[in-house]
Amino acid sequence: MSLASSWRTRKQRLSLKGEICPHCREKLFPPRDICPYCGGPAKTEFAFSGKGAVYSYTTMHTAPQGFEQQTPYIAALIKMTEGPLVTAQLTDVTAEDVYIGMPVEMVTRRISEEGEDGLINYSFKFRPVLANSMQQAAAR
Amino acid sequence: MRDVCIVGIGQIPVGEHWDKSLRELGAEAVHLALLDAQIERPEALIVGNMLSGQISHQENLGALIADFAGLRGVEAVKVEAACASAAAALRQAYLLVAGGVMDVVVACGVEKMTDTAQDNTTAALAAAADAEYESEHGLSFVGLNGLLMQRYMYEYGYQHTDLANFAITAHRNAVNNPNAMFRKAITAEAFAKAKMIASPVCLLDSAGIADGAAAVVLAPSTLANALAKPKVCIAASAAATDSLALHDRHDLLELAAARISAQKAYAQAHTHPGEIDFFELHDAFTIISTLSLEACGFAERGRGARLAMENEISLQGRIPIATMGGLKARGHPVGATGIYQVIEAVQQLRGEAGANQLAGCRLGMTQNIGGSGANVITHILERVS
Numbered sequence: 001m002s003l004a005s006s007w008r009t010r011k012q013r014l015s016l017k018g019e020i021c022p023h024c025r026e027k028l029f030p031p032r033d034i035c036p037y038c039g040g041p042a043k044t045e046f047a048f049s050g051k052g053a054v055y056s057y058t059t060m061h062t063a064p065q066g067f068e069q070q071t072p073y074i075a076a077l078i079k080m081t082e083g084p085l086v087t088a089q090l091t092d093v094t095a096e097d098v099y100i101g102m103p104v105e106m107v108t109r110r111i112s113e114e115g116e117d118g119l120i121n122y123s124f125k126f127r128p129v130l131a132n133s134m135q136q137a138a139a140r
Numbered sequence: 141m142r143d144v145c146i147v148g149i150g151q152i153p154v155g156e157h158w159d160k161s162l163r164e165l166g167a168e169a170v171h172l173a174l175l176d177a178q179i180e181r182p183e184a185l186i187v188g189n190m191l192s193g194q195i196s197h198q199e200n201l202g203a204l205i206a207d208f209a210g211l212r213g214v215e216a217v218k219v220e221a222a223c224a225s226a227a228a229a230l231r232q233a234y235l236l237v238a239g240g241v242m243d244v245v246v247a248c249g250v251e252k253m254t255d256t257a258q259d260n261t262t263a264a265l266a267a268a269a270d271a272e273y274e275s276e277h278g279l280s281f282v283g284l285n286g287l288l289m290q291r292y293m294y295e296y297g298y299q300h301t302d303l304a305n306f307a308i309t310a311h312r313n314a315v316n317n318p319n320a321m322f323r324k325a326i327t328a329e330a331f332a333k334a335k336m337i338a339s340p341v342c343l344l345d346s347a348g349i350a351d352g353a354a355a356v357v358l359a360p361s362t363l364a365n366a367l368a369k370p371k372v373c374i375a376a377s378a379a380a381t382d383s384l385a386l387h388d389r390h391d392l393l394e395l396a397a398a399r400i401s402a403q404k405a406y407a408q409a410h411t412h413p414g415e416i417d418f419f420e421l422h423d424a425f426t427i428i429s430t431l432s433l434e435a436c437g438f439a440e441r442g443r444g445a446r447l448a449m450e451n452e453i454s455l456q457g458r459i460p461i462a463t464m465g466g467l468k469a470r471g472h473p474v475g476a477t478g479i480y481q482v483i484e485a486v487q488q489l490r491g492e493a494g495a496n497q498l499a500g501c502r503l504g505m506t507q508n509i510g511g512s513g514a515n516v517i518t519h520i521l522e523r524v525s
Contacts, residue, residue: 001276009272030273036388056294056392058286059339060278065263067278075279075338077287077387085387087274095339100294111277123277 001112001121013123016106018084020046029084050106052080052126059095066112074098078126092127103129141238144374145364146521148177148357149483154321154471156254157351162196166250167208169353173246177357178367183242185209185216188229188249190475192218194264195256205248222268223424224510225249226478227379227517230356234377237358244363248355249476261349265474268511270385282346282425284386284512286338289427292393293340296442300340303426304331305448306461307344307468310423313455314465316495319480321350321471345426347466352473354480361524370490375411375503376520378404384514395428397516398435398507405505405518406437413437416520417501418460418488420481422509423467432507433459436518455496463488463496478508482519489523 009030011017018029021042026035028042035042057076060067067073074090076098090098091109104126111123150172152165160168166187174180187201198204202216221228226249233247253261262282266275269284279287293300307326314320326344334344364371380400383389390396406412413436421436423429430444438459439447452458464470464484467477485504487493507518 001272005272036383036390056287056291058283058290058341059336060280060283060286061335061339062262062280062282062337063259063278064266064275064280065259068259070278073278075277075283075287077291077392085389085392087270087277087279087385087387089277100291121276 001119003119006119006121014108016048016050016124018046018048020044027082027084029080029086048080048082052078052104054098054100054102054104055079055085056100057090057098076126078104089125090127091125105129142240143361144234144237144358145361146356146372146374146482146486147359147364147367147369148173148179149486150176151319151354151480151483152352153319154350154352154473154480158254160351162192162198162250162252163204163208165252165351165353166201166205166248169250169355170205170209170211170246170248173355173357179244179357181211182214182244182246182357184233184236184245185211185214186229186233186245186247187216187218188225188227188247188475188478189218189251190220190222190225190268191251191253191264194267195261196252201250205250221515221517222510223422223474224478224508224515224517225475226354227506227508227519230479230482230519231377231379231517233358234374237360243359245358246355247358247479248353249479250353251473251475252351253349253473254351258349273387274385280338281512282341283338285425285427286341287386288392288431288512289340289425292427292430295393298445301328301332302445302449303345303430304328305451305453306423306426306429307331309448309453310462310466310468313463313496314469317464317470320465320469321348322465322469341425341427347424347468347472350471350473352471352476352480354476354483356479356482371524372486372489373522373524374519375522376405376408376518378408379515379517380404382514384511386512393431395431395435395513395516397513398432398509401516401518402436402507405520409520409522411503411520416459416503416505418463418498418504420463420466420485420504420506421461422507423462424472424509428509429461432509436507455498460498463493463498478506478517481506481508482521485521489521
């Protein structure tokens with residue numbers, strides 16, 4: 001990610017800011033300014049809650065350049081409570097424990113680095129909802 | 141619009157061509173296609189390619205390939221639609237001839253993928269996805285297909301090995317194709333034990349990284365009458381798009397662009413899936429074969445995998461696919477693949493498919509998919525007597 005790109009997308013990456021279409025009320029993430037459902041202009045900002053559930057997932061064993069050190073890692077599609085899907089890595093969970101439908105919540109994490117002296121990129125990842133984890137721990 | 145025929149075909153065997161550069165591969169394919177057509181000089185050359193800028197640090201391929209193919213001076217340009225770049229080149233060439241702008245146009249797909257380390261190639265391929273919102277999170281192209289496959293298996297209750305026959309069939313067919321990269325049959329056991337890349341997608345779900353180049357010569361039907369080879373016409377050429385990112389799809393498990401481009405193609409050719417004799421589909425991953433068969437009307441939703449399980453995709457089946465090995469076993473030099481598919485369809489329709497020849501086939505469909513379903517180009521070819 002370039003410095004400019006990192007700056008440009010900071011609201012989306014750090015606080016899940018998307019948009020809501022004022023015409024058909026569909027919620028959009030990432031923001032795109034033109035509603036893909038009704039075709040109308042959609043520039044009204046909307047902040048997502050960061051809550052959702054795993055819609056699909058994959059464990060990455062062979063990674064693209066820049067992610068080799070992280071393998072194996074889990075990437076997922078999250079169905080957010082407000083409707084849209086979002087692509088993100090899962091964190092604080094192992095591949096054995098993930099399942100479709102698992103409740104998750106957004107956290108901010110380091111996602112990549114541009115070399116030793118370069119930019120460090122932060123973005124959203126999702127983890128199992130903490131309240132659930134604590135209940136499970138208590139039950140154990 | 142004029143009727144357009146494919147009057148010449150030329151292909152380089154798909155493989156790891158350490159000894160050949162991008163320009164040599166492309167030029168040789170163009171030369172072979174012109175030789176097959178017995179035509180010396182086309183009016184234009186359209187080159188399809190995806191990765192030359194990233195891997196070979198070479199753009200401006202239109203002029204480069206034209207020059208090294210001995211065609212310096214002709215109009216030439218490169219078009220890009222990720223893994224569908226070659227079919228995109230063919231479609232542009234088709235439009236020039238069908239519209240009466242030119243008489244003889246060459247479409248060439250060329251890709252050089254093995255000149256760099258594999259993680260580089262993986263990152264380059266990921267450029268077909270949404271760079272800011274998919275690749276940025278460490279999703280490779282295989283990873284995106286892992287997401288599709290996991291959800292498909294969950295919704296319809298399939299096991300990973302239920303899709304094995306897509307790979308097994310492709311490999312069996314490639315044995316008889318001298319231009320295929322993997323001329324080796326594989327077993328169900330090998331599939332089940334293959335190395336995991338991005339779960340549940342394993343090595344044998346995926347088409348191989350390769351170098352390759354393939355070219356076809358197009359001319360109006362009237363001009364094709366003078367040639368000795370059996371006449372193969374382009375009965376339909378259609379394209380459609382969808383969102384680049386999987387998370388932007390209205391319905392994750394429907395390849396909407398594949399459905400739309402296939403429906404447009406059926407309408408142009410006045411046909412329907414029941415009349416298609418064989419289908420060279422975009423089997424970059426077993427899950428894409430499944431979803432393509434469903435989107436194009438060969439299987440109901442959630443039933444695409446059953447066509448493989450019930451052996452309906454073999455050369456003797458209801459809808460033969462990957463008749464010369466497909467992307468899986470012929471190999472998938474991404475920006476060249478679409479023209480390999482078309483050449484294989486021409487071979488079937490001309491009766492030049494050797495041991496894999498389908499008896500009495502008349503209509504063949506090819507479908508080239510760019511990205512994880514974002515840009516889909518469908519052609520229907522017809523043998524005309």
